[in-house]
Amino acid sequence: MTTVLVSGDDFVAPELFADALREAAPGTAFDFRTMRTGWPVEPFGPVGGVQEASGTEEQVIEALGDAEIALTQMAPFTAKVIEAAPKLRMIGVCRGGPVNVDLAAATAAGIPVSFTPGRNAAAAAEFAIGLMLDAMRRITVSDADLKRGVWRGDYYAYENAGSEIEGSTVGLVGYGAIGAIVARVLNAFGARVLVSDPYTDPAKAAADGVELVTLDELLRASSVVSLHARLTPETRHLLNADNLKLLPEGAVLVNSARGGLLDYAPLPALLESGRLGALALDVYDIEPPPADWPLHSAPNVITTPHLAGATRQTAERAALISAGEAARFLRGEPLRHLANPEALAGGTGS
Structure with a gap:
């Protein structure tokens, strides 16, 4: 026994x-x-x-x-x-x-x-894709507006319209089991997929149809960036005020991995300036985030309560x-x- x-x-x-x-x-x-x-x-x-x-x-x-x-x-x-x-x-x-x-x-x-x-690789990968689509097409934001009686016809104006995954360059920071599934789905959508991960075998990257680049190269080229790295002392605040400035104007940033990978302090200003066009978060530096958290009132932010693996x-x-x-x-x-x-x-x- x-x-x-x-x-x-x-x-x-x-x-x-x-x-x-x-x-x-x-x-x-x-x-x-x-x-x-x-x-x-x-x-x-x-x-x-x-x-x-x-x-x-x-x-x-x-x-x-x-x-x-x-x-x-x-x-x-x-x-x-x-x-x-x-x-x-x-x-x-x-x-x-x-x-x-x-x-x-x-x-x-x-x-x-x-x-x-x-x-939870399949669950987390599917959730990350969902956050990307939500942020790029303003699904949650327009749903909330409609429920309070606001018809956002202005989202059809060219300058306000969303963007498609097909033909976009999407950068994945981290390429473990979750990142690999996300890349497979993105390839099926027709995206160009960049990967920054020092532990990824170049032969595997090539076989998977993704391009291995440095983190700075990824940030400069990607209209969508999704985090999938493990949180270690080396990866804490891997994305921060210095390198987030490299993003193209209006970029979408998704973090459904670990809150500590991202420095949250510069995000409100980046959203306000338009450097970040949208932000989708499932994880936070403090969980749950406090009631007076600045991103609660920032524009174009989607937040979920750490549900990616659920x-x-x-x-x-x-x-x-x-x-x-x-x-x-x-x-x-x-x-x-x-x-x-x-x-x-x-x-x-x-």
Whole structure:
């Protein structure tokens, strides 16, 4: 009998983890302990030295008990939690990175930590395309006007008319799983796609029909720019007051990746001047943004509450990938998505 903590929330429910693990490891007897955090109704945040977590250290410690494996999305696995769980042998986090786990503490305790890259790639890519279309064609803005009784016939005036993706140059900052799907859709629309990503193989870029360029080259040439990079110390404020000035007049900027990639301070002035023609945001430097946030009243701004990955398929896929990693661990097989290989010689559960 293997004791497993399934710590879910209102998006990836504990039952999804349990069902997925039973499917991934048929014939294995499990004793499931359950925990449910308040996300997404309650925003995530820093807890005990880890980031983007939901719930408290005390809740996790109580729920863990003698569990050998923990599958979670948002629960904080801090040094305190790991120290209080001597029987814990593996942690599976169903996110693109295990930011809610103290990797140093897990590694020191010999606990491998898995994650689920690509679980929301399709959802996030589709959402980014939706934001582009919305911003370029003023869908949300004109909807709001019409609902308050304003018929925006002036949007048919040449100087106010929207623009098409076909024939446009679209720049993608970052080219992982999400960026690659976005590029495929943009190519189908007939756009010229530029990519700035130092880790992209030029041969892959050529095969995908995109052009690899520097970030400055991308900003100068793109009428639409969409962010898809991971947030690291090197990419924080990758787009900022200095390089945003390189954009063509009236450019559209989309950020559905991470708020920290973009310096939000210069955006109101860029919108007011017309350097930015429209801005579409799903992520923010402060989440949720405060009531007096300047972009709430800025022109041509579309905002959504961090919804890019919010599909049922994402939740199901995340649970399945995490459960598959746990099943591999139990069979003594190498983990496919191991965040701390030093914790486990050879990356196996043996």
